[in-house]
Amino acid sequence: MYKVILFMKIKAWFMLLGTTGLAQALVQGLGLISGILVIRVLPTEEYALYTLANTMLGSMVLLANGGISKGVMAQGSKVWKDKEKLGEVMVTGFDLRKKFIVASLIVGVPILAFLLLKNNASILVTILIIIALIPAFISSLSNSLIVIVPQLHQDIIPLQKNQIGVNLGRLLMLGVLIFFFPLAFVAVFSAGIPQIIGNLRLRKIVSMHVNLNHSPSKEISKKILKTVKRIFPEAVYYSFSSQITIWLLSIFGTTTSIAQIGALNRIAVLLTLITMVFNIVIAPRFARLIDSFQLLIKRYSTVLFGLIILLIIIVFTTYVFSTQILFILGSKYANLEREIVLLILGSSLSLIAGLVYNMYSSRGWIQHPILAISMSLITLILGISLIDISNLVGVLKLNILVGTSQLLTHGIFGYYKIFQLKNR
Template sequence: MISWLSHRRNRSRLFRWSTILSGFAVVQLLVQALNAVSGFLVVRTLEKPDYAWFTIASGMSATLAILSDSGVGIAVTSIGGTIWQDNASMKALVQAAMRMRLKLAAIASVVVAGISLWLLLSNGAGFVSALGLTILVLAPIWQISSTAVLNVVNRLHTRTRQLQVADLVPAVVRASLTGALVLLGGLSPLTAMAAVLAAHILQYSIVRRQVLPLLDVVPYPGGIEAYTARIWKMVLQLMPSSTFWCLQGQLTTWLISVFATTSEVADLGALNRLSIVYAVFGGPLGQYILPAFARTENRRRLWLMTLALLAGTFFFSGLLLTAAWLKGDWFLWLLGARYAHLHQELLLVLTGIAISTLSGIVWALNNTRAWIRRIWLTIPVTLISQAAAAFLFDLSTVKGVAGFIIATGAVQCCHALIVCCLGLVYPKSVHAG
């Protein structure tokens, strides 16, 4: 390390990246703090049935975003990592991706609308409320899809300021709207979702204005059909896994919605709100680490990046779980008096969140490098582990669902690590090819 720092070029590089990442970290912490304020205001203000409906609607919104992507974002990042300096090629790639996401969004909207209405009605929401929440779930799908594709350009170009603005301004608007609704006594599941909708629309407007000038250098780029074929090839490989993981991401909410009462749905949704502490990883991971991981061809650097990311995640999770064990009341205070009794559930849910976060990070690395050839094995491995866990845990309680998450998440994490190691050692054997 000392010999590496003895070179002026390396010291300059370290200083530059430290400055960039520290500045980005400050903004990301502010963004996550604002999102946390919005979330905890909703948790503390809404009654349990109302918060249960908001939890279901939020989950369906996440489901819709993933289904409408189905691997398109991963394909754009992977392909864009090789052509990001060619604006004409990037424009063709972006246009191909936008067209594909529009088609996928139309199909996903039909599926999600039906599931959303069913879950909301089965948990006591009136028809008008269920319909209104479902409409708010579907409304921003074009903005979410477009933002996801366009932001890849910002990330590959490491446009720090633009990325920060696109994250910070919508977070400020959502927190302000949510706070105003609380002060005016107008916060409800519908108005809380409307604040989320406003933030999505604003973010789309900002990102569109940032990225389009870069891509308008060529009015009619060629190669759209070729890029469409390349994206579709990756989507076909990723779609089964993406769809499966999309369903998995909301499985616990669905299970407890079916097997338990509305109160348990609210309890689990409130505890899951604490996953916001891991969102601090999301900014640097998506904006810097994954694009850099996609661009680099140095095997040693890939290993170092992977090991550093895993070590950082383990360390952070250890600190968080220790704090929850020693000072659980502090965490539960954030959720409000309705959830102050969930001491044992708190530690279990946070453990499940930690394992799921680690698994998600490793799969993100795998997908970015297109180490996906045998990704279909995820489905039988997960289903077998879940079938076994279903017999061991009571899915009508928060404790049981938390145990279910921990057991199955550990299996999924092991599988992700195996695929990652194979990719690092034998990249050609697991590449999409």
């Protein structure tokens, strides 16, 4: 009887992961086609500016989120079956997010303007890129909160249909515009509008599970802000350090090296398939587990071990098929065989570190920001002092060192929090 139940559970998990994985593969496939289209059509100089804009977009989203989505997930996971209470949590999260948007724009826009101008963008082009970035910025932030409800309810199919629609819309919009206007700001603008439409559709899905006709709750706000206060210093640091390779090349490197790492990162974007499947299926389920040492240590170890095996497979596959992978990017980037292996290794390490962090923070477990930032800073300073960061290979080696440090830090902290339960 036990074997039958175990077999049914394993079968159910494979079917869930398989279905989710196939849908996310389609999402990432559409995203990859859009990315390759941009790489092949934009001149090297324009693609370098596009890379800087996209990088700053990611940093600004991290900064503006500031841990709000983690706080909302932690509070929402406690009341996810109650339509009214979950709605109150969501409304409070939306209210807090508005305040963080302004701060992020104030910090991010001047830095982006400086980097664009430093890399030979005109004042007009700089202004156009910044204007084009705002819709993508706001829609990305909204999406990070809205998806929490269908994730908690494991309402996966409607969520994935919406993601497919957004990516298909982005590809169609790019296809129409970029051939006539091969400019960085057009490519940036084409990413934001489909996401705004997708968010409107997501709200209809959310309305089936929650009642959003609430006023923000001061009590819930305090609880979310408690999580934010622990995460925010680290979010500020990681909003820029997570893209350290591009920041360093934008200051010490060349426009060509920025375009090269931007192109390679387009291949690495496929790794977000793992992130999306993980955040849809694994993290919410881990958040809902009871505080049992035996249960949590088993699930945490299984997931961590599985992710490490996956990393090895990904890096080995990249090494074997590096020439074929680079063929996708076009002749301008065909000689980067060593670089793509180094980039995928560093990206995979950082990816797994981020997934482990998402898993334990979904339960409201937040390590002290001073510890996390100190470990990362020490690694970064040590790496910069030992590695030549004026070229692409050196920067990619630094990225591997930083990713290894992050994985060790987050992996150990997760075990630390679980072992605390053993003494209860």
